[in-house]
Amino acid sequence: MGDKCVILVTGGTGLVGQAIKTIADGEEKRPNEEWYFASSKDADLSDREATEKLFERVKPTHVIHLAAMVGGLFRNLKYNLDFYRTNTLINDNVLNASFKNGVKKVVSCLSTCIFPDKTTYPIDETMVHNGPPHDSNFGYSFSKRMIDVLNRAYNKQHGCQFTSVIPTNVFGPYDNFNLEDGHVLPGLINKIYCAKRDNTPFTVWGTGSPRRQFIYSLDLARLMIWVLRDYPEIDPIILSVGEEDEVSIKEAAEAVIEAMEFKGEVKFDTTKSDGQFKKTASNAKLRKYRPDFKFTPFKQAVKESCNWFEANYETLRK
Ligand code: NAP
Numbered sequence: 001m002g003d004k005c006v007i008l009v010t011g012g013t014g015l016v017g018q019a020i021k022t023i024a025d026g027e028e029k030r031p032n033e034e035w036y037f038a039s040s041k042d043a044d045l046s047d048r049e050a051t052e053k054l055f056e057r058v059k060p061t062h063v064i065h066l067a068a069m070v071g072g073l074f075r076n077l078k079y080n081l082d083f084y085r086t087n088t089l090i091n092d093n094v095l096n097a098s099f100k101n102g103v104k105k106v107v108s109c110l111s112t113c114i115f116p117d118k119t120t121y122p123i124d125e126t127m128v129h130n131g132p133p134h135d136s137n138f139g140y141s142f143s144k145r146m147i148d149v150l151n152r153a154y155n156k157q158h159g160c161q162f163t164s165v166i167p168t169n170v171f172g173p174y175d176n177f178n179l180e181d182g183h184v185l186p187g188l189i190n191k192i193y194c195a196k197r198d199n200t201p202f203t204v205w206g207t208g209s210p211r212r213q214f215i216y217s218l219d220l221a222r223l224m225i226w227v228l229r230d231y232p233e234i235d236p237i238i239l240s241v242g243e244e245d246e247v248s249i250k251e252a253a254e255a256v257i258e259a260m261e262f263k264g265e266v267k268f269d270t271t272k273s274d275g276q277f278k279k280t281a282s283n284a285k286l287r288k289y290r291p292d293f294k295f296t297p298f299k300q301a302v303k304e305s306c307n308w309f310e311a312n313y314e315t316l317r318k
């Protein structure tokens with residue numbers, strides 16, 4: 001990426017897109033790179049014509065493809081069909097427009113929740129297509145798996161450099177803090193904020209025993225920029241903290257309780273779904289390429305996210 005390049009980030013206004021903006025405009029700023037962070041207002045990427053117009057206007061040389069219908073366990077449980085159809089359309093439109101416009105490299109985003117539910121651990125990059133995903137989010141998962149199929153097919157038939165990353169659960173500033181739609185960490189932050197304000201108990205959904213590896217959005221952004229510039233493979237790469245850094249939902253809740261100095265009653269609503277018990281992923285491939293990469297300590301990242309939430313409460317998604 002030595003020459004002048006124009007990098008289009010689809011889904012540029014979301015959690016991951018805004019983290020990439022922070023890093024690309026800051027510590028990773030390069031004079032030859034021009035970044036364009038697109039929202040759904042720039043183009044509805046499930047619409048082919050709108051997608052093609054966006055590419056004609058921006059003329060990207062590189063694409064980080066984040067745009068997607070995204071949600072936590074409870075949104076997925078309700079809308080498997082919409083997750084499948086919307087994301088399949090978006091992915092086909094973005095990759096086809098990238099091909100037709102001669103984009104040099106595309107990095108798309110999969111997720112560790114797309115891996116088979118019945119599996120051996122740790123999960124690695126070779127296992128994406130091994131067996132059915134967890135039933136709670138099969139629509140999202142199958143459409144995401146097809147990105148890997150498209151990447152390999154564009155490469156084999158046309159020599160395109162289209163690849164993908166597989167992040168674990170992401171959290172940070174600009175997250176979706178809506179309780180119905182969002183993921184667990186922003187949900188916990190929002191619920192503790194309300195419990196503190198209203199002097200009510202804080203309720204964790206489910207048993208608290210499922211386990212997750214959380215990655216801070218700014219760490220993910222650093223790694224995705226590296227993937228765009230330097231990762232040479234078409235095959236995906238898992239972007240995750242180590243297996244030893246996996247925590248239970250209960251431990252994640254305790255980290256938020258500590259960060260927000262919540263002193264009230266904590267309850268568990270076991271009538272709510274636990275979802276997938278775990279999806280422990282190996283970051284051995286990442287460590288082979290980036291042995292020295294330092295992840296932000298979990299408690300520090302949670303604290304920074306809580307601070308951002310409190311400072312931006314009036315305007316954030318909730
Ligand atoms: P997010 O905060 O919900 O942001 C979603 C982005 O996609 C927004 O910029 C949104 O634009 C855009 N978008 C949605 N529908 C669109 C459409 N029809 N046309 C154009 N743009 C559209 O999501 P995120 O957490 O940053 O996720 C980014 C990527 O990471 C996704 O591909 C997701 O699957 C993946 N991922 C996320 C997680 C996680 O824990 N969050 C974990 C693994 C992988 P508007 O702002 O205009 O609505």
Ligand code: GDP
Nearest residue numbers: 072073182183184187204205206210273274275
């Ligand atoms: P997942 O990692 O794809 O399953 O999605 P989530 O980020 O939504 O995490 C779901 C896990 O967190 C399940 O075990 C839920 O029972 C648990 N959980 C506890 N409280 C909440 C909450 O407020 N919101 C969400 N989304 N999940 C919660």
